[in-house]
Amino acid sequence: MMIIVMKKTATKEQIEALLRRIKRWGFETHLSTGDNKTVIGIIGKGETLQERAFLAFDGVENVMQVNKPYKLVSREFHPEKTIIDVKGTKIGGKNIVIMAGPCSVENRDTVMEIAKAVSSRGAAILRGGAFKPRTSPYSFQGLGEEGLKILRQAADENNMSVITEVMDARYLELIGKYTDIFQIGARNMANFTLLKEVGKSKLPVMLKRGMSSTLQEFLLAAEYIMSEGNESVILCERGIRTFEQYTRNTLDLAIVPAIKELSHLPIIVDPSHATGRKYLVAPMALAAIASGADGIMVEVHTSPSEALSDGAQALLPDDFGKMMSSVDIIAKAVDRTV
Amino acid sequence: MMIIVMKKTATKEQIEALLRRIKRWGFETHLSTGDNKTVIGIIGKGETLQERAFLAFDGVENVMQVNKPYKLVSREFHPEKTIIDVKGTKIGGKNIVIMAGPCSVENRDTVMEIAKAVSSRGAAILRGGAFKPRTSPYSFQGLGEEGLKILRQAADENNMSVITEVMDARYLELIGKYTDIFQIGARNMANFTLLKEVGKSKLPVMLKRGMSSTLQEFLLAAEYIMSEGNESVILCERGIRTFEQYTRNTLDLAIVPAIKELSHLPIIVDPSHATGRKYLVAPMALAAIASGADGIMVEVHTSPSEALSDGAQALLPDDFGKMMSSVDIIAKAVDRTV
Amino acid sequence: MMIIVMKKTATKEQIEALLRRIKRWGFETHLSTGDNKTVIGIIGKGETLQERAFLAFDGVENVMQVNKPYKLVSREFHPEKTIIDVKGTKIGGKNIVIMAGPCSVENRDTVMEIAKAVSSRGAAILRGGAFKPRTSPYSFQGLGEEGLKILRQAADENNMSVITEVMDARYLELIGKYTDIFQIGARNMANFTLLKEVGKSKLPVMLKRGMSSTLQEFLLAAEYIMSEGNESVILCERGIRTFEQYTRNTLDLAIVPAIKELSHLPIIVDPSHATGRKYLVAPMALAAIASGADGIMVEVHTSPSEALSDGAQALLPDDFGKMMSSVDIIAKAVDRTV
């Protein structure tokens, strides 16, 4: 269902031309008038029509969609929360899931050390990039398959699952051999061919919100994945780009309860990428849990100042440990467990 | 102290002209060269110089301020947290302060009812607008002095303090007769004449962050007030304007721990104006406390659907009560009290 | 006229409660249903209702305003363009008006020099700040009345008109003695008490768009002025705040043709404040004229590197002269004159 407001100056001919077209597309219309303006209601499955298409007609002032343009991700059509089971770790249930690890996989020893450190402090899922999207072509680009092997081994030795980013559909099969969850990074949230490919996969997908993506676009990107058959989608808020540049991005925590209202999918928060400053990570992790997030993803490094990427935001294991104690308390305060 | 980077193409004459000028202004300079670029360090009290002024010189590529441009608000110069005492309610200490009340003062009975409701549920400070800034000239503009009287009476009968907005220096004296805290609204954060006037007052001032104000501009606005002698400044984050419009504004909670690092002033969060949607208020209030805020300001109304302004975001007393129970638990979790 | 979309889960009671309230407010309603959603049309003068107010009702999903919330500034109600006559200079007609001068009035000699320079190169209106809004309390704050006198004299000696900023209603009378046009700065665009005061004045007002103001809010601010009786309002685009910080602000030139479609008021562009970099001023001035602007406001200084404020963006008289030659050519290309 859609509503079209005609300009005050719209002619009878313009209105009729529009009505004919809508009928030709197979929709019914409903006309009303007020304050000298004609308003046309289009009745039928609105999600197949595009708001902007109607602005092309002469005499049209504004167009408004009544229905939400997504369906599979919507709580309207799927009222119960989705719980995703990753080797026994439930994401989206009462339990708060902790994903932690280095920004990128740099060498075996460091990853082993970090995996052990975060596992022993409560993390169930090991994060780490083997293929890195980097703004500059001169930055470290990742270890590739070698990195995936290290990640897998480190996770296995510590009874953890693996999450790692897939940036290109061509590597999907390769990465799928090593990971338990595919991560779609913020830069690829609107890479629709990639979304479709992971949609055909059987593995859970964690979709990070694009830096300039609205809530609706974020949910539509998840709809892309689900519409290919993959129902195991985890959403992840990691900050949006705004004029404020003291922090790397602006963490939009209000999206957490909003997503819980609009969708049944689990929502994770990444305070490391969002803030880009170490001392802000723990307070934002606690705030995320308090706002209702189903988990957090945090960068931890045993030697942040040696990290080849994003060291500035990585916590030391001990800081991570301290944060976990507080996470535990806040989780209980909102009736969750870690 | 400032650092000026000259263009690769800068001539000797351009560099010398700049050095002469800086010396004439009473500063010392320090020259260094690297990668074929000349870098000039200016030594002296940088806060009296303007970064942009140097871009006017031919040959200058970039200018960087080494020192922060504010001083009085800075934790560097005032390491202990400021605690402001408003009739016994301490703002900025261990205690979380709760400010609650209607968006605007509409009539005596409603305000009395609301004051009683929020006071009995833990609010120490009564909020309410008597003079309202409204985007449209056709919206309700507030009751004026009559509203102030109602607010004062409602607070007194419930042993609360009053906070209300001052929009114009001409009303400062009048409003000062009734209120305990002056509120400077987001739209007036950069109204420098108003900032100076409240800076001369003896009453505490709560300064709301402007919708498009950076962290640094926010602190500079507080510096304006303090530089006139008023040391009782409370900061308030209420959301910034971004491309995301599902929420009214984007609540920038990372600013809370950032302000605690950079400044000694207390920081309050207003989740009502930030989100503009009732169901998001409580989760964001809890997130604010978890992130380290010194208090929250919440709109409460006994009949939101009758409210003449901003009803959509006002909580019912019972919802406020439920929120307060959770606030209590979260506060304890971060070692605070309500 | 307004349209309210109810949630799919809205109960009959919720819908009826809302209908009763709307009727009590004196409006008629019109109900329709599609895709299992109820849509309520409210018939009557929508501009007195607030969209957000309806979100307070249980069961409401979304609210859409059919009518524009402004009237006096709207081209719907006033199809002919407004032309404002300032001592013979027509703003909003075929002629492109040039406002030029220093950012702030610093001393008599410099202003005299600048006025002569810009006048002889085609500027009809002299700009200059006597009271300056400054982000830092430690920056130069302006000469006050002395500055106004200098400005008036410099204009008179060169047969120019004066435009200068009024930041505080208390100075309106004083400034009114010296200026021909009141300027409301971007920081005060939403200072509604000030808007009302200049609305009562007889002098033309140039209203600068707020840094984070939408097109609609900009027009509503102009409506504030007009609703007090002052019909001589000039709009001025000066850049909005975005994530891009290479330029001081992002000049939103598309607003120029948009304003010409939606409103009858003249629209001026200020490329100096928008870009903050000297070398970008002339290209953006030309682009502004090409996009349909009725004039430009440009900072010119005889010695930018000595300027006490915003020297970085001020043109030298010769650069201004060169720009004016191009402005002349572009103006002719779009069938305007300078």
Next chain:
Amino acid sequence: MMIIVMKKTATKEQIEALLRRIKRWGFETHLSTGDNKTVIGIIGKGETLQERAFLAFDGVENVMQVNKPYKLVSREFHPEKTIIDVKGTKIGGKNIVIMAGPCSVENRDTVMEIAKAVSSRGAAILRGGAFKPRTSPYSFQGLGEEGLKILRQAADENNMSVITEVMDARYLELIGKYTDIFQIGARNMANFTLLKEVGKSKLPVMLKRGMSSTLQEFLLAAEYIMSEGNESVILCERGIRTFEQYTRNTLDLAIVPAIKELSHLPIIVDPSHATGRKYLVAPMALAAIASGADGIMVEVHTSPSEALSDGAQALLPDDFGKMMSSVDIIAKAVDRTV
């Protein structure tokens, strides 16, 4: 070269630890002190270091890059403008290049009609999408190879070149068979694997600025392509995402002269996607030329209200023709030809 500002509270040990590390990385350092703050200059090829990496060190307050992080795209290292020759059409020279055509290729007849219409009115390059990135999975996704064939034929019959989008490295070879210029869309500006692939190609690449990409990130994305050996990169401004939503995006025209200062690459402007409203396209096209753009890309459709995507912003051939007459005049005004 980089500059690191230490916190006032930084200890001697922290400073020394940092100095040791920098030396270990092979750089020289230069220490200076002012206002009680230590400033470290790092001497060497700064572009291989990351600003954010230094924030990970204890005691570091701020880090500033002196050198630009890009090189191949920079005018510093390549002062003459790049001119790209596409089958005789020169992009980046004195001539203004016009790219026009439908948003997406829908059927042979329409494309033939449009190609003829735009060619006869001055367009040299035919645009059209065969593979479409769409926000909703339920929108029209493009004709694929069939669309490419139609586009090629339409271009050949009208003596035009073809530009079309490549969204996925897997289709590069296929699309390369039909197109003369690869277009990288805004959503893929930070798809670094795709950038590298087109960087290995011999065909020119037009890179659209990402919706939330800064000027520096835009240039770095072009650097990715050039660093793989492809020197024929055309930049395209198509609007950024801001809070203003009357227009689809905010066209950032100041980036045009900025890019001409910082880079030698040609810059094209797309006013159709930027504004999303038909009546704004021509004024913004003229403004683009006036600001110094090397060309424009415009959507034209013979029946916009039948278009399956983005009809709202497509011009009719006659409107395009009228626009071209004005483009011609403005081009001459800025000493260019069409």
